[in-house]
Amino acid sequence: MISNQSPFVQDTTSVSYIMFLVLVALIPGILVHCFLFGYGILFNIITATITVLIAEYLILKARNYPVKPFLTDYSAIVTAWLLAVSIPSIAPWWIIVVGSLFSIIFAKHFYGGLGSNLFNPAMVGYAILLISFPAIMTKWPSAYASVSFGEELKLFFFGISNYDAIASATPLDYLKTELLLNKNIDQVLAEPIIKANPLIWVGIAYLLGGIFLIYKKIITWHLPLTYLLTLFLVASLFSLANPNNFAPFYYHLLNGGTFLAAFFIITDPVSGPTTPKGKIFFAFMVAMLVYLIRIFGGYPEGIAFAVIFMNICVPLIDKLSQPKVFGHD
Amino acid sequence: MINNYLLIILSTVLVNNIVLTKILGLCPFMGVSKKLETSISMSAATAFVLTIGSMTSWAINHYLLEPNDLIYLRTITFIVVIAAVVQFTEMLMEKHFPFLYKMLGIFLPLITTNCAVLGIPLLNAQASHTLIESAFFGFGGALGFSLVLILFASTRERLEGADIPRPFKGSAIAMTTAAIMSLAFMGFVGLDR
Amino acid sequence: MKLFENIFKFNGGIQAETHKAISTAETIKKFGIPKKIILPLRQHIGRLAKINVNIGDYVLKGQLIANADGNVSAAIHAPTSGYIESIEKLPIPHPSGLPDFCVVIITDGKDTWVDKKPIDWKKIGYQKTVELLISSGIVGLGGATFPSHLKLTKKDHGAKLTTLIINAAECEPYITCDDMLMRERIDELIKGINLLHDFLEFEESIISIEDNKLDAIEKIKKAIINEKNISLKIVPTIYPSGDAKRLIYLTKGIKIPKNTRSSELGIQMFNVATIVAIYRFLEFGEPSLSRIITITGNIKKPRNYEVLFGTPLEEIITDAGGQKINNQTFIMGGPMMGFALPSIQVPVTKAMNCIISAETEMLKNDAPVLPCIRCARCAEACPVELQPQELYWFSKSKQLDKVEEYNLFDCIECGCCSYVCPSNIPLVQYYRFAKSEIIEERQHQEEANIARERNEFRLSRLEREKIERAERNAQRRAQTSSDEKSKLVEEKRKAIQEAMARVNKEGDNSL
Amino acid sequence: MLITIGVIIFLSLIIGVALGISAIKFKVDGDPIIEKIDSILPQTQCGQCGYPGCKPYATAIASGEADINQCPPGGDDGIHKLADLLGVDYKPLNEEHGVPxxxxxxxxxxxxxxxxxxxxxxxxxxxxxxxxxxxxxxxxxxxxxxxxxxxxxxxxxxxxxxxKETTENWKWKYPVHKLRVDERATP
Structure with missing residues (x-):
């Protein structure tokens, strides 16, 4: 029986295709990360992917939903990967499992699954981990501490053994603590942990992936551009006003997963705004909140909190930022 | 000076949000957040009661209770004052916005028993705020309450169409949402330093 | 390059495969007289036509068989000569698949015309001509079937009509009937435009055409070299450029406001086929009896036919060689806005501009319909700049007041949103559902209001009657003195008691 | 102790007077809600709700005498609308009063x-x-x-x-499509 309604022709883009391209765009960043910091991140990704697939499968079965179309839409895997690359690559396995389960079950399926979730699932998972296990969540591997494959596995399965040898704070975290000790910004920036941190290259790889997504018209320019521009402006403003206490803009742009956030995290369509004006406001507010939390708040990085907070505002933003309908004044 | 007031507002709205970090005033938060319009009017009513209530409570505390060493009477007198302010608001509303009055229904008189409304004057008294500080504290608390109430109502309106599993429909998902909102507000910790 | 000057591109739209070449290889074929003609009375927007013939009557070609009922209605004529066999409910091409009243004519094959009376509008004047046009049966032949005589005004709300736009965009994929008409009958079209131009005293006449109809553009260019009143506007091929408000914007850069007709701003638009029909009516006295229809898609011999209204569609499909791949599904209209016919046992109507024999990929509706991911591609594609994702969200959950808030009734159901949707959601279906639901609700509301009024009227009437009765009683009481009255009552009561006693006794006895 | 009592009495007096004055000032009469309720009711005047007509039922709802789920012709939609208007929870139709x-x-x-x-x-x-x-x-x-x-x-x-359904009153139906994953009722 044919459904007797128009249109009878269709574009070929599908949800799977969109999500698949997002995964593809993430790959360069992941590879660079691997190259610089070891294979830990791959363990994260594999664990997260397996966890979300199993969780998704069980929930779909429990809700008597068809499994195949939902498992092959790749949306759960995108969530898993975004969470996995946000978690330190030397974190033990259970952190990733707990985070993934929270993302998929708590933030996504409580709300009805694909398309219904109010909040960015990856960021909910991340925020829950960050406030529950702050020590583990802020220890990243130092770039040049060479960790053997065996040691990586050991870390992954049994947690931290000789932590300090391989781990360090992220540059954002480090800067914050040092500034609290009344150090001058130039001094801190000159220290090797910040100056020689290759995290920048990971960021640039994500930037390339993001440009690919814009080129493929998977995301629009509004969110990433506004986000980066706002962060650039507000950081420049503060550092111009007081160069001794506030880090210059490039530091904020190149650290703390700014590009990952700009192109992959805030661009989640389901929990984000849909109107062009709304997108611009959303990205602007996220950037402001991120800067606020980075500089004045209690956490070194605020992207998760900023995104969740702005997710709450999305229905209102969408409602108030309706574009003018053709022929309306 | 102005910095201080701004900080009070920032602190009460974001960092120490009365609903999401102090977990006060949950009953109107859950009860009146089904529709955006009612939540807005509820916010306005609460803001009015809170600001006036804070100021009158301060006056009573400052001029009546403290000089006479009657601090133990705080709770009861504050309740009386707030009840009166609520009663007044109710009459005002019934006269000028009869429709809103009907829609808010039981929740309007319930502002009296809203723990946020009592909590704020008590916190004021505890922190020995001045009159203007009390007013700002009350107003900031109301602003924080309004902010989360209105945002929450708008998300609930959106959730109306969502394919939520049956066990989580209604209050369950509202609670979950409130929990995640609370999570977001935890990120603001430390901003009021 | 100069041609693209002053193009006012509207938001969104889509550029789908046009598939127009399928049916343009062959010329328009005049389809013969079928044995039976079935004329539905519902062929236009507005009130049903009123039948003025009886079963068994002999009718001539062009004879009026149903009058326009009021102003918003259109007349129906016999497309050929023959006998009225019956008037009954038969399947018609309607998305509901429900039958409706039709007049069935058994043709005699003679095709005898009534007395054709060409109309010299200059002589009889504007007013008289328009009155005659009401009986022409001409409706918008682009598919909307709005009675044309209603559009033939010189003024609307005080605004003088200045611009005539001829809609030759034909933006839907597959359809080529207007294209072929322009290729083969450009003279009639140009004459028709000139006629309308003079008749309604337009200041300018513009033919708006999509840039993919190269042949037709060439023909028009040649034909208008010496026409100073007519100009040509070539618009880009973006669906739905043929929608009236979109085409006016593309052509003139004027956005027609909501709830406003373009004529209120001095612009009137006609489809090319409609103009030719008006021309033929005035010039030769021929009412609307036939149209050009595209038979295309999955069919052996796709082409355009000129067909008498009421011809059974099945006969045309047989003439076109039948389906290449047999799936028994035919779409009336374009693939974007048309609907699948319940069967091909339906007659050709004034609205039927195209029949697409469904291609296999059009039947592929087993692709899963996933939830909306709010990617807003639909909003980017919407030519009306609506928010289809929100409209869908609220229609799906039947929050009708919210759907209306998001301007559901501005939606033109063009299908662009469904076309781009990565989740395969049949968005337009949801909007149609919501629209008819809201319309029904309004109707119920109106009915309820009437019922309330009538009920209140009745209650007040009862009240009044009660008072009147009381007054009457009081009057009567006043007339008879109280003494007399009590005596009367007393007597009556006595009589009754006696009677009762008698009855009781008799009852006892009989037991 | 005396002071305490004095303070409380003083407060009560002030508040009482203030409220008394405003009660006189903001006096209202009439209830606009009845009209609103009445406009939702289907006006069949069938009396299935137990009241002699739609208006009496509306009055009864407004005064809290009757429940919102007593009108079968109004159906589920009607109850939802009443619940919405009055800010109370939806409840299914009370079948004592009939079925739609x-x-x-x-x-x-x-x-x-x-x-x-x-x-x-x-x-x-x-x-x-x-x-x-x-x-x-x-x-x-x-x-x-x-x-x-x-x-x-x-x-x-x-x-x-x-x-009966005819082409005149026919309306588009709620879309049903294969694999309607987004509207499936949970078992």
């Missing part, structure tokens, strides 16, 4: 009708035409389908006929 039926109109079998006028007196919207000893006819457009004319008819000549 497809909208019907009464048709009088004119051969059987004896012209007793009883139905005319029963009709709440004056939708029946006729006079004594002459057969009656129902104005179909005005009939609300309340069925109040059925019981008084001594010869059972009135039938309720559901309104």
């Amino acid at each position: 039926k497809p909208k019907s109109v009464a048709i009088i079998d004119e051969k059987t009708c004896i012209g007793c006028t009883l139905c005319i007196q029963a009709c709440p919207v004056d939708a029946i035409l006729g006079s004594a000893k002459h057969m009656h006819t129902i104005i179909e457009k005005e009939c609300t389908g309340c069925e109040l004319c059925l019981p008084p008819c001594p010869v059972d000549c009135i039938d309720m006929v559901p309104i």
Whole structure:
């Protein structure tokens, strides 16, 4: 029986295709990360992917939903990967499992699954981990501490053994603590942990992936551009006003997963705004909140909190930022 | 000076949000957040009661209770004052916005028993705020309450169409949402330093 | 390059495969007289036509068989000569698949015309001509079937009509009937435009055409070299450029406001086929009896036919060689806005501009319909700049007041949103559902209001009657003195008691 | 102790006076909500709710006397709208008052009708035409389908006929498509 309604022709883009391209765009960043910091991140990704697939499968079965179309839409895997690359690559396995389960079950399926979730699932998972296990969540591997494959596995399965040898704070975290000790910004920036941190290259790889997504018209320019521009402006403003206490803009742009956030995290369509004006406001507010939390708040990085907070505002933003309908004044 | 007031507002709205970090005033938060319009009017009513209530409570505390060493009477007198302010608001509303009055229904008189409304004057008294500080504290608390109430109502309106599993429909998902909102507000910790 | 000057591109739209070449290889074929003609009375927007013939009557070609009922209605004529066999409910091409009243004519094959009376509008004047046009049966032949005589005004709300736009965009994929008409009958079209131009005293006449109809553009260019009143506007091929408000914007850069007709701003638009029909009516006295229809898609011999209204569609499909791949599904209209016919046992109507024999990929509706991911591609594609994702969200959950808030009734159901949707959601279906639901609700509301009024009227009437009765009683009481009255009552009561006693006794006895 | 009592009495006095004054100042009469409720009710005047008509039922709802789920012709939609208007929770239709039926109109079998006028007196919207000893006819457009004319008819000549779907009143249905994953009821 044919459904007797128009249109009878269709574009070929599908949800799977969109999500698949997002995964593809993430790959360069992941590879660079691997190259610089070891294979830990791959363990994260594999664990997260397996966890979300199993969780998704069980929930779909429990809700008597068809499994195949939902498992092959790749949306759960995108969530898993975004969470996995946000978690330190030397974190033990259970952190990733707990985070993934929270993302998929708590933030996504409580709300009805694909398309219904109010909040960015990856960021909910991340925020829950960050406030529950702050020590583990802020220890990243130092770039040049060479960790053997065996040691990586050991870390992954049994947690931290000789932590300090391989781990360090992220540059954002480090800067914050040092500034609290009344150090001058130039001094801190000159220290090797910040100056020689290759995290920048990971960021640039994500930037390339993001440009690919814009080129493929998977995301629009509004969110990433506004986000980066706002962060650039507000950081420049503060550092111009007081160069001794506030880090210059490039530091904020190149650290703390700014590009990952700009192109992959805030661009989640389901929990984000849909109107062009709304997108611009959303990205602007996220950037402001991120800067606020980075500089004045209690956490070194605020992207998760900023995104969740702005997710709450999305229905209102969408409602108030309706574009003018053709022929309306 | 102005910095201080701004900080009070920032602190009460974001960092120490009365609903999401102090977990006060949950009953109107859950009860009146089904529709955006009612939540807005509820916010306005609460803001009015809170600001006036804070100021009158301060006056009573400052001029009546403290000089006479009657601090133990705080709770009861504050309740009386707030009840009166609520009663007044109710009459005002019934006269000028009869429709809103009907829609808010039981929740309007319930502002009296809203723990946020009592909590704020008590916190004021505890922190020995001045009159203007009390007013700002009350107003900031109301602003924080309004902010989360209105945002929450708008998300609930959106959730109306969502394919939520049956066990989580209604209050369950509202609670979950409130929990995640609370999570977001935890990120603001430390901003009021 | 100069041609693209002053193009006012509207938001969104889509550029789908046009598939127009399928049916343009062959010329328009005049389809013969079928044995039976079935004329539905519902062929236009507005009130049903009123039948003025009886079963068994002999009718001539062009004879009026149903009058326009009021102003918003259109007349129906016999497309050929023959006998009225019956008037009954038969399947018609309607998305509901429900039958409706039709007049069935058994043709005699003679095709005898009534007395054709060409109309010299200059002589009889504007007013008289328009009155005659009401009986022409001409409706918008682009598919909307709005009675044309209603559009033939010189003024609307005080605004003088200045611009005539001829809609030759034909933006839907597959359809080529207007294209072929322009290729083969450009003279009639140009004459028709000139006629309308003079008749309604337009200041300018513009033919708006999509840039993919190269042949037709060439023909028009040649034909208008010496026409100073007519100009040509070539618009880009973006669906739905043929929608009236979109085409006016593309052509003139004027956005027609909501709830406003373009004529209120001095612009009137006609489809090319409609103009030719008006021309033929005035010039030769021929009412609307036939149209050009595209038979295309999955069919052996796709082409355009000129067909008498009421011809059974099945006969045309047989003439076109039948389906290449047999799936028994035919779409009336374009693939974007048309609907699948319940069967091909339906007659050709004034609205039927195209029949697409469904291609296999059009039947592929087993692709899963996933939830909306709010990617807003639909909003980017919407030519009306609506928010289809929100409209869908609220229609799906039947929050009708919210759907209306998001301007559901501005939606033109063009299908662009469904076309781009990565989740395969049949968005337009949801909007149609919501629209008819809201319309029904309004109707119920109106009915309820009437019922309330009538009920209140009745209650007040009862009240009044009660008072009147009381007054009457009081009057009567006043007339008879109280003494007399009590005596009367007393007597009556006595009589009754006696009677009762008698009855009781008799009852006892009989037991 | 005295001071305490004094303070409390003083406070109560002030508040009492202030509230008393405002009570006089902001006095209201009339209840606009009844009209609103009445406009939601379907106006069949059928009395299934237990009140003699829609307006009395609306008044009863406004005063809190009646529940919102007593109107079968209004159906689920009606209850949802009332719940929305009054800010109370939705509750399913109380089946004591009847079940929703497809909208019907009464048709009088004119051969059987004896012209007793009883139905005319029963009709709440004056939708029946006729006079004594002459057969009656129902104005179909005005009939609300309340069925109040059925019981008084001594010869059972009135039938309720559901309104048929035609191309005129046909409407688009709620979309059903294969794999409707987003609307599946959870088992």
